[in-house]
Amino acid sequence: MNLSLDTRFELIEGGQVFTAADLRTRAENVSTVVTVTGDHPVADLIAALIAISENGTDLFVQRNSDAEILVPDQSPGRVWLQTSGTTGTPKWAGHDLSKLTQKIAAGSGAKARWLLTYHPFSFAGVQVVLSAMIGGHTLIAPPLKASVSDMAGLAEATQPTHISGTPTFWRAFLMAAPNLDLKSVTLGGEATDQGLLDALRARFPNAHIRHIYATTEAGVVFTVSDGKAGFPATWLNDQLAITEHGTLSVNGRDTHDAVTIDGDRVLFRGRLDSMVNIGGVKVFPEEVEAYLLTCTAVRDVRVTARPNPITGHILTAEIALDPSADETGAKAQIKAHIQTLPRAQRPVSLSFVEAIPYGETGKKSRAAS
Numbered sequence: 001m002n003l004s005l006d007t008r009f010e011l012i013e014g015g016q017v018f019t020a021a022d023l024r025t026r027a028e029n030v031s032t033v034v035t036v037t038g039d040h041p042v043a044d045l046i047a048a049l050i051a052i053s054e055n056g057t058d059l060f061v062q063r064n065s066d067a068e069i070l071v072p073d074q075s076p077g078r079v080w081l082q083t084s085g086t087t088g089t090p091k092w093a094g095h096d097l098s099k100l101t102q103k104i105a106a107g108s109g110a111k112a113r114w115l116l117t118y119h120p121f122s123f124a125g126v127q128v129v130l131s132a133m134i135g136g137h138t139l140i141a142p143p144l145k146a147s148v149s150d151m152a153g154l155a156e157a158t159q160p161t162h163i164s165g166t167p168t169f170w171r172a173f174l175m176a177a178p179n180l181d182l183k184s185v186t187l188g189g190e191a192t193d194q195g196l197l198d199a200l201r202a203r204f205p206n207a208h209i210r211h212i213y214a215t216t217e218a219g220v221v222f223t224v225s226d227g228k229a230g231f232p233a234t235w236l237n238d239q240l241a242i243t244e245h246g247t248l249s250v251n252g253r254d255t256h257d258a259v260t261i262d263g264d265r266v267l268f269r270g271r272l273d274s275m276v277n278i279g280g281v282k283v284f285p286e287e288v289e290a291y292l293l294t295c296t297a298v299r300d301v302r303v304t305a306r307p308n309p310i311t312g313h314i315l316t317a318e319i320a321l322d323p324s325a326d327e328t329g330a331k332a333q334i335k336a337h338i339q340t341l342p343r344a345q346r347p348v349s350l351s352f353v354e355a356i357p358y359g360e361t362g363k364k365s366r367a368a369s
Contacts, residue, residue: 027047045126116141161183174199
């Protein structure tokens with residue numbers, strides 16, 4: 001299929017503006033293997049997407065050029081993305097270009113300005129790129145590995161109207177406090193909590209806020225836009241189900257995301273491979289994080305598990321305080337908040353940091369620092 005590149009589309013990358021015509025010219029001499037080594041990786045990606053849509057070839061979007069990944073059997077017209085390799089060796093996941101674009105609306109009405117906060121070669125990053133291309137919008141691409149502070153500064157200078165990012169990104173972005181009038185706020189890549197959704201609504205009252213659940217293998221599964229964490233339990237069916245292990249299954253494929261039903265909502269507990277045994281109790285560090293985030297003194301937190309010869313594991317927590325909080329009072333409030341947790345879920349040590357580190361996918365880094 002031909003990619004419907006709107007002629008109004010433009011890319012701002014590395015201080016340079018690329019028009020749709022510029023990118024079509026660039027597509028004439030593009031490789032079908034794209035890596036991040038170029039000076040304008042997003043421009044290279046867009047050119048490659050245009051090329052495969054016209055030539056019917058496959059495109060391999062290689063985020064980790066050092067990883068030795070078995071090349072799959074090709075099916076013409078597919079976009080192959082690397083999984084993050086969080087739980088092992090990265091692998092290729094193929095997507096028909098037509099399916100990647102089928103839910104993206106063609107350009108109409110006002111021209112939006114998208115800030116790209118995801119790695120451009122991730123599934124979420126490609127979705128943002130395609131949305132801007134097909135919609136005829138302006139795409140603002142920060143340098144690779146730009147910090148949230150750098151992105152906030154770029155946003156202040158370029159005034160985007162649409163931003164999509166992980167919950168970890170949004171917590172840090174709110175701390176940077178750029179002066180923006182956003183029309184669209186999208187969250188994805190991690191489970192979000194009610195406190196963050198409420199904070200985004202308060203900061204960006206004119207924005208449409210939605211949370212997307214997607215995987216590199218399955219693509220976009222569903223979108224939640226009712227302002228509540230999790231998703232409605234009424235959405236569960238034969239295609240979207242809970243397995244006997246308490247994980248979410250999509251079209252028969254186990255996502256390994258642990259969930260629980262709470263009233264009329266299905267809430268995410270954490271990744272099954274992150275679960276640890278503490279004194280005979282199964283604990284999800286992400287679930288402890290979600291609880292700590294209900295404390296008003298906490299802006300962000302990372303909970304990690306450490307082996308222990310007596311209990312099996314213990315939890316530790318790194319906490320970024322709310323900038324407006326009194327430090328002494330905030331620490332006392334947090335310690336009291338922790339005591340209301342069941343004993344197995346209480347972190348045994350706390351450290352206070354300026355910000356929580358995250359990886360190139362925009363997700364919270366789970367490796368202890």
